[in-house]
Amino acid sequence: MAFIRVVTLFFSITYYNYVAGLQVDYTENISIFDAKIGCDIAKLAWDYASKLLPAQRNLHSVYDALELHKCNTTNYRKAVETKSGRSYSPAENEAFVDPEHGSDSNPGTVSHPVKTIDKALSILRAAPIGRTKAMHLKGATYYLESTLELGPEDSGLTILPWGGDEVILSGGRLYKLAWTEYKNEMKPIEQGLDGIADLQLEPGASRQEALFYGKVLSVEECSTACVRNKQCNGFTYYDASSHTYPMMCYLRMDGQWNPVRDVSGSSFSSQKIHIVVADLSDQSPNNFTSLFINSRRAVRARYPDGNPETSGLHTNPTGYVPAAERWLPPATKEPGEEIFIRSPNRTGSYFPFFQIGKGGSVSVFNPPQSYWGTANPSGGGGFTYRVPTGLQFSSNLSIADRTWSNPSTGVVHTFHCKHWGGWQFKLDGRNDKTNHTLTWSYGGIQEARGCDNGSEWYVENIFEELDSPGEWFLDYDTHKLYFSPNGTLPTEAVGTNLEVILSIKGSQSYPVKNIAINDITFAHSATTFLSDYEVPSGGDWTVHRGAAVVVEGAENVTISKCLFYSPGGNGLLLNNYVRGAVIEGNEFVWVGDNAIVVVGSTQLIDGTDGNQPRGTKVIGNLVHEVGVFGKQVCAYVQSLACETELIGNVFFNGPRAGINFNDGFGGGNIVKNNVLFNFVRETLDHGTFNSWDRQPYLTKVRDGKTATLIQAESFITQNLFVGNFH
Incomplete structure (x- = not known):
């Protein structure tokens, strides 16, 4: 962006190692001095944010995100209760809406409110043009059908x-949800499968994600401990041959289950599966893509387990498969039309001309055109947009042992090959006959550059991957909602429309x-x-x-x-x-x-x-x-x-x-x-x-x-x- 004047304080830090204007390459462990610099920067950000948004109701989220609790600070300030700086003068025409006590036969006055927003709009639209109008909504949740x-x-x-x-x-x-039991069981115990490897626990240590139950004599005893613990969603037992965890029993407690193969064969694992089902067919459901339970977005059934709101490449575990075995090549497309406007131009600049490609590989966009649709776009190693058509996954992944009844419901989420963004692809199918491949023909439109390969990935909306507490799956054909509970079953939920x-x-x-x-x-x-x-x-x-x-x-x-x-x-x-x-x-x-x-x-x-x-x-x-x-x-x-x-x-x-x-x-x-x-x-x-x-x-x-x-x-x-x- 040309012609910019910059007078801004930039702090560029890695684990708080880089300081404003001075880039120091630390290769050793972070020192106390470095931590102090980090805390000083965090406090500065907090002070500035507090002054900018003194009345913000959720100001504490800034404090938490800066992790100031680690900085021995008590400088936490709640939002200052202030009256709104914007005054609301009475409008010339007003309509009041009360969905509980109002009636659409009422005139819409404060003493006789209407019931619906549509009725209030019709009243206000009848007012003379040019007059101010106000629609007052009574506190409630308005579920809009359109x-x-x-x-x-x-x-x-x-x-x-x-x-x-x-x-x-x-x-x-x-x-409204009326649940019945669908499945409640432990999966068969598998040898050589480690369900806590991703946590890298010290022997005998517990964390919020996993509980060290103790040393026990058998895998059956460890399994019984998981069955009896309502929060346990899986266990791993190590026999006496384990060099790190001999005869130790660990219970997984966080709802996550992304086991890895243990070549030593000293580990034994099983996962608890509890699924309930609710028939929504009498409620005229749509094919919703998100479900909100107790006001939070629930997780669609997926592999590997993870919550897209709270896990990612910045967390451990990430909730992604680290890589594919290989990526299937992009589809071959006929070259599109190229438009170059040579005049007017910015002669002498790196990007002097206007250029755009239409059709061809960029026909997937709407409109079907892109700067990256030409044969030789400039900038950052530019090349014509293209994306892979599938991936092959490792036979060592646990999904290799499971059959999917309808893979076409699935969506693959993956990062761009250079981590310049991410893509989503709508699955067409899965092939396990010759190799483990997932294929697609639509997607990859969520960033502009494209690449032959993806990077880390996960797949969601697969029924057979409904295996962790809090996950859900909606069968669009039968309108049955499947859910793996984590505590008390919800009696209602909101599906997006x-x-x-x-x-x-x-x-x-x-x-x-x-x-x-x-x-x-x-x-x-x-x-x-x-x-x-x-x-x-x-x-x-x-x-x-x-x-x-x-x-x-x-x-x-x-x-x-x-x-x-x-x-x-x-x-x-x-x-x-x-x-x-x-x-x-x-x-x-x-x-x-x-x-x-x-x-x-x-x-x-x-x-x-x-x-x-x-x-x-x-x-x-x-x-x-x-x-x-x-x-x-x-x-x-x-x-x-x-x-x-x-x-x-x-x-x-x-x-x-x-x-x-x-x-x-x-x-x-x-x-x-x-x-x-x-x-x-x-x-x-x-x-x-x-x-x-x-x-x-x-x-x-x-x-x-x-x-x-x-x-x-x-x-x-x-x-x-x-x-x-x-």
């Missing part, structure tokens, strides 16, 4: 809570104006990693143009003090023509892909038509735990957008960058007073802040009149960026 759509006729509308309780707009359906919960949509010629969404929780949106993705410009990112909340063709939209909880894909999308949007004081957590996506469109090199987000203010937001599924994602990504103010935000915990400018379109951006840390946790060759500028674009942003490739100047100033992973 996306809540606001258009130009809803201009001037504010949606806010009424009564003080939390308002949740849910993209899911609530299911909608990808988009709220859509605010007009057009450039007829925009929706002056919409405000205040203090609303958006939850339970569906996963989107197998939906359409596109390559918007010359960066490495692809984007899905969808989110829990989508704003398009709009002016002066404000999203403030909202909670975006566990969106399956992106949290918030500003798409194409958007002017003066304000995203302020929100929290985004457990995000499937990106938290905030701001993306526009151009006519090839020409961006003078204004069909892009401009003048966006992203202020004082807390974003964390992003990239549950996507790995080429971040807290904030901008592509084909300009004149953004990104100020006073706190972003942490993600697999790739915290902030990504996918191109240098237009310029005029300000990145100021932000705190970022714990990024690039699962990927490589990246930074807490990242930008590219491979494609030139014509805009009038620089002086407001002249179409030019030269951007307006952007500023990055007074931020604290901590690069404490890769």
